[in-house]
Amino acid sequence: MKMDDLKNAFGSTPESVKQCVLRSLHEEPRREYIMKRKRLMSLAIALAVILALGCAAFAGTRLEGIATFFGYINRETGETVVNEAVIGHIQSLNETYEGKTVRFTLTEGLYSPVAGSVSLFWTLEPLGEEEQYYVLCNDSVGGAALECCAAYDVTEYFLKSPTQCVLTGQAKGEGLETELKFTILKIKGEPTHLSEWDDEKETEEEFWQRVDALIAEGKVPVAGDGMIEVRPIRDKTYGEELVIAGVAELAEEFTITFDLADINPVDEMRVYEGEKTFEFDGFTVCINELVVSPADSCISFDILCDEESLAKDIVCGGFVRFCPVGEEYWMGAAYPRFIAPVRTADGRWKVSVTYDVVEQLVYPEELILSIAKYDAEGKPIPLTGEGVRLKLTDKR
Amino acid sequence: MTKEEFEARIIAMQDTLYRVSATLLRQPCDREDAIQECIYRALKKRETLRDDRYMQSWVIRILINECHSIHRRAKWERPSERLPEPPPMPGPDADPAVFRALFSLDEKMRLPMVLHYVEGYPVEEVAKIMRIPTGTVKSRLARAREKVRNEMEKEAAEQ
Numbered sequence: 001m002k003m004d005d006l007k008n009a010f011g012s013t014p015e016s017v018k019q020c021v022l023r024s025l026h027e028e029p030r031r032e033y034i035m036k037r038k039r040l041m042s043l044a045i046a047l048a049v050i051l052a053l054g055c056a057a058f059a060g061t062r063l064e065g066i067a068t069f070f071g072y073i074n075r076e077t078g079e080t081v082v083n084e085a086v087i088g089h090i091q092s093l094n095e096t097y098e099g100k101t102v103r104f105t106l107t108e109g110l111y112s113p114v115a116g117s118v119s120l121f122w123t124l125e126p127l128g129e130e131e132q133y134y135v136l137c138n139d140s141v142g143g144a145a146l147e148c149c150a151a152y153d154v155t156e157y158f159l160k161s162p163t164q165c166v167l168t169g170q171a172k173g174e175g176l177e178t179e180l181k182f183t184i185l186k187i188k189g190e191p192t193h194l195s196e197w198d199d200e201k202e203t204e205e206e207f208w209q210r211v212d213a214l215i216a217e218g219k220v221p222v223a224g225d226g227m228i229e230v231r232p233i234r235d236k237t238y239g240e241e242l243v244i245a246g247v248a249e250l251a252e253e254f255t256i257t258f259d260l261a262d263i264n265p266v267d268e269m270r271v272y273e274g275e276k277t278f279e280f281d282g283f284t285v286c287i288n289e290l291v292v293s294p295a296d297s298c299i300s301f302d303i304l305c306d307e308e309s310l311a312k313d314i315v316c317g318g319f320v321r322f323c324p325v326g327e328e329y330w331m332g333a334a335y336p337r338f339i340a341p342v343r344t345a346d347g348r349w350k351v352s353v354t355y356d357v358v359e360q361l362v363y364p365e366e367l368i369l370s371i372a373k374y375d376a377e378g379k380p381i382p383l384t385g386e387g388v389r390l391k392l393t394d395k396r
Numbered sequence: 397m398t399k400e401e402f403e404a405r406i407i408a409m410q411d412t413l414y415r416v417s418a419t420l421l422r423q424p425c426d427r428e429d430a431i432q433e434c435i436y437r438a439l440k441k442r443e444t445l446r447d448d449r450y451m452q453s454w455v456i457r458i459l460i461n462e463c464h465s466i467h468r469r470a471k472w473e474r475p476s477e478r479l480p481e482p483p484p485m486p487g488p489d490a491d492p493a494v495f496r497a498l499f500s501l502d503e504k505m506r507l508p509m510v511l512h513y514v515e516g517y518p519v520e521e522v523a524k525i526m527r528i529p530t531g532t533v534k535s536r537l538a539r540a541r542e543k544v545r546n547e548m549e550k551e552a553a554e555q
Binding site: 009 | 403411424513
């Protein structure tokens, strides 16, 4: 084999990656917002900002708990847009634990089976004022870890004061038995800021030597994102690495188990029951299922086209868009699943696509189906004029 | 370098960004997350880049860090004792045999192979990107070549 053949290992760059690059270059304001949200809790850790219990300010609107994740800031107006529909469906929960190091209180939960979206809101409070604790948390719903978590930062942080955590993700397990397994580590040293690894000033080994030197001085090296840095050890968990490195010791472990209810968004869903097949120039789009709840959505459709290369581009995403009228951002997180192109009996190519929208920022009454390509600036160019309006109806 | 020039160079690098992320991450959604995060960080820190000639390797270094960061988080979110790690996914028109051979290597050998033979970086540049000595890159490349050849021959013999 020639080494040039290695290029074939990857194939051509998927269209979704190209779009990702373009969008990343031109969606900085949106990105800033997402980053802020994702780091809502770790900011309290890394930057020693304490979130006051009760509420968080959100662009002038007071939101708290799960509701914080179902809103966005309109880039043009600067106003906070809140998905009011979801707020009434948040479940009240009362799961508590009080041990020797922390007090845990879980007060809100949300589950919607349409896309399996899960949101949880809890408070963790340190007991006593002497010790410094570092919190690690593993989650599972139905026996499987949540996928596509939007708040992974809640899982590793210093606990200095009562801290609110919001976790969202997509349940992939069987059932709704939910488990939160906490490991509370007692920090054995003074948390000390570890400056970034400067590409031009030091090698990787020099970086780790800097980490080792801080630990040898009895300090705990903390990176800018709030994580404690220690040398990775093969086949060890991060918690084990911290203990082996001597920066922490196990203080307490506890597991919270409870059942999430799925009653809420189910009884208020919207579905599309109109015309299912739409002809565009070179494409046919067949909608198999379109279900929208206040919290999440599932959109399943087939695309038929004449050329295999076009079908492969479609696999890489982005051609078919479903957007509420006037709402460019209606999904905080969406996860497409594709079935590779197959040849149909009439010689065309069919691609099956399912989109799960997990963090839904609005609850639309109507969606516009359009075919679009992305220009050099990452903006979608509709290829189908204004597209087709899909009126959703209540399913009760 | 103006923001427009910077953006144009990032767009020109998109194939490299894809291949490097695919070298280190198994799932397409993770690769896109890493690329997005990398571009975000590169945009924010572009003023700190002292010499434009090193932009490519600088961006690749950021991407590698992001891939490792995602891998580290995944380790927590999906502990291996609970869920098996999903298999790596080749691109839609990739050669599955070459893909399997490449992914039979562990990351320490796979990454220099991709940077050197696929992306065309000289050994010295790969060493800078990976923060390892030039001699280590050479020895890893030699071992990796041998292993990939063996894997390809084994696969050919089985067919």
